[in-house]
Amino acid sequence: MSSTTNSPTHHTSTIGAIGAPSRRNTELGLLVFAVVIPVFAYANVGLAINDEVPAGLLAYGIGLGLLAGIGHLAVRKFAPYADPLMLPLATLLNGLGLVIIWRLDQSKRLQASKTFVEAAPRQLLYSAMGVALLVAVLIFLKDHRVLQRYTYISMAGALFLLLLPLVPGLGANVYGAKIWIKIPGLGTLQPGEFAKIVLAVFFAGYLMVKRDALALASRRFMGLYLPRGRDLGPIIVVWMISILILVFETDLGTSLLFFGMFVIMLYVATERTSWIVFGLLMSAVGAVGVASFEPHIQTRVNAWLDPANEFKLSRSGALGHTEQAMQALWAFGSGGTLGTGLGQGNSDLIGFAANSDFILATFGEELGLAGVMAILLLYGLIVERGVRTALAARDPFGKLLAVGLSGAFALQVFVVAGGVMGLIPLTGMTLPFVAYGGSSVIANWALIGILLRISDTARRPAPAPAPNPDAEMTQVVRPS
């Protein structure tokens, strides 16, 4: 093992290369909890609302169990050394999300809406598709380094996905944000969710090649390494693109997510703090600049600064205002420390998007502070397992990809949960695994698949040295 700390082939000392246990049985044990907890929650909702154990309990339990089981078997077969926590964590979140979506399906208030559809069966279907994609990733992506070959194709693909909602006739403007596309007969799709993964692949491939140039060719100024003008190119391009997303798709969350992911990966690749400073400055300038003329974003900012006033304006019939931010806060506040209990809250007062963007508010009201903290910690665990995978990965591409995906995941959770809880202005993004929405669930299962693949590669015992005829002849004595 090399002693140089900055070698690209440096192996972290935290990983024993040989004889690491696979931890597959740990995963199986955790998966049992991840299935049983949502099944109990499901029964709980049924008892609270209809005074009876829901008729679909068995089917739901078997469905979730099957998804978890198939996921587990695929991991056991195709990625035996993968991280044991990620699959159970994702299953638990997905299962609880399904329960809450089903609980909101039972709401009389939401059923009265003209656009009401039973969301839980669809979400179960999306979850199945998500797990299928995870299995496909594990089967067909034998080595994540293969993705490196598609760096520039990924760039083109990500741009294509990001621009799709802007295509006339295809894009759908849903309450101000244009981040959906309509596929006739199939419903809507949020290409940004998939672009997140593709873009991470591109950034990882690009930065792996350019990192030395970006890191070393710089001048020192006031304690910061200032990059050369021409090295600023890439970050400016990404910044411009995220500003364009903000302007044309009017979605602060997506824009922030992509730019944040790039800055994180750039920082990890170059180890230069100056990039963070630049990134923060540029995103601040961009956000403030665009917010100064874009009315949709101004509404969101106003609703964040004074939700009570926004509620009054909305109630008085003024156009372009929403009471949802205040309704969400009331849901959280009314839940208090322990919550009202599943099925006994009134979070459906939020109305539109109660089961997607605002789903955390239902957790807040019905499971209370305790439940929301638990959910947030589950997300925290997924993210930290992802960063752990990056630490353990042996190749720079894998490190960058893992940290990019985990960082994007963390930012997404922060942007959505922070928005619903009134910490930052609300944006139209979905809480991974929990919120209703096919694109989000499917894309995030794929994301977990890639992280599992990287962690499998990282934790896999080093292959036994190939029998080398030269070695035989030179008679090297190995200290066993």
Add this chain to the structure above:
Amino acid sequence: MNKPLRRIAIFCGLLVLALLIRDNWIQYVQADELRTDKNNRRVIIERYSTPRGNIIVDGKAITGFKETSGSDFKYKRTYTNGPMWAPVTGYASQAFGATQLESIEDGILTGNDDRLFFRNTLDMITGKENKGGNVVTTLNAAAQKAAYNGLKAQGGKGAVAAIEPSTGKILALASFPSYDPSSFAGNSTTTDTKAWTGLQKKNNAADPMLNRALREVYPPGSTFKVVTAAAALQHGLYKDADEKTDSPDPWVMTGTNTKLPNEGNIPCKNATLRVALQYSCNTVFGKVGADLGNEKMLETAKAFGFTEEQFTPVRATASVFSDDMNPSQTALSSIGQFNTAATPLQMAMVASAVANGGTLMKPYMVDELQTHNLDAIEKTDPEELGRPLSAANAQILQSMMETVVEKGTGQKAQIPNATVGGKTGTAQHGVDNSENPYAWFISYAKVDDSAPVAVAVVVEDENAVRDDISGGGLAAPIAKSVMEAVINSKK
């Protein structure tokens, strides 16, 4: 690459920490504030989630509750004989809030009052459903019925207030036309909102939702002469009911050239106070008012409760007797004209103070607050509001008022086996007296030297022929039936 990776791990941890802190802020620190925010619909959902307690008269509930469908409010209020009791209960509507007794005792009725905390906690532990407490009123169902039916039969706008003189308990409180608070107790836009809109003053000239017994002031007309007579006796202007007054007929008002006339040909010249009250002489009482002056008249009027709002606990509008008047204005005010205006409750208080030996009791309508299983939480004790008359002067005034009913303008209020004292009134109103006058009657009844009831009745009849209106003709029969109802219910 691992150093920045560790830092990113810390950064992600900080993001989650920020979310956790924010969550604690809204779900712990600010939770109560958000939970009880008046715009938070959960507050009213909670409010209507348990059956509301009842308002009770004579041991029977005059309210009830009904489970609603198609709404997130579970229970709504119902009223038995709503229009009759509306001036007592007010209303409690899911869509339009609550007023009067329903609003003032809301905490007890919903069960959220702190005084019910112990009981609620006990119910929670024993697994019983949380229910609101009851409000037991002082009202007398028979008297209320007599009052409301009397007003209804007569047909015009009007109000009745009846009090038990010795305690101040309100026995009847009727207003006509009235409304049924059940009709808009829910929150349906088709039925409740429609009913509510139709009852609003701007859509309904009769203004049925006005509580005329407490919230409307009328010029009291000649009934105010009882107050003027009390002032004359209390301030020593005349010592006796049968002392001749020095008053010409007609009397030229002090400081003017205007003659104050009497209605019809009645013996008012130098009449005694008794005769003057019996025939309702404007000249005598106008001059008494002018002789006493604004200040002394105001002092006596205030002693009877004028110029103060009364809280029964439902608020009654303050009755008016002006200060800063010249002698002729004081004279007019002393016969219940000019600015003088009184609520029916106020005039009932005047009669009750006279009947109670000069002591005015604070009028009240809530006798007791109870938990839902009838344990008393709070009982109202009678309270003395003041002594507008000495006991001796009260005796004199009583004998004068009894003369009015025995052989004067109030003969229609006579009750066999009871001594009734009263005073009629016909108050002019409108510009140049163009509108129909108000017919007033205030009285009390005594049985075996104790007075169980004092009552004030006012009737405004837009359709009646002007000459027909007089307190004795329209209002006295209603007062009589209310007094009889009280006397009979005591037997």
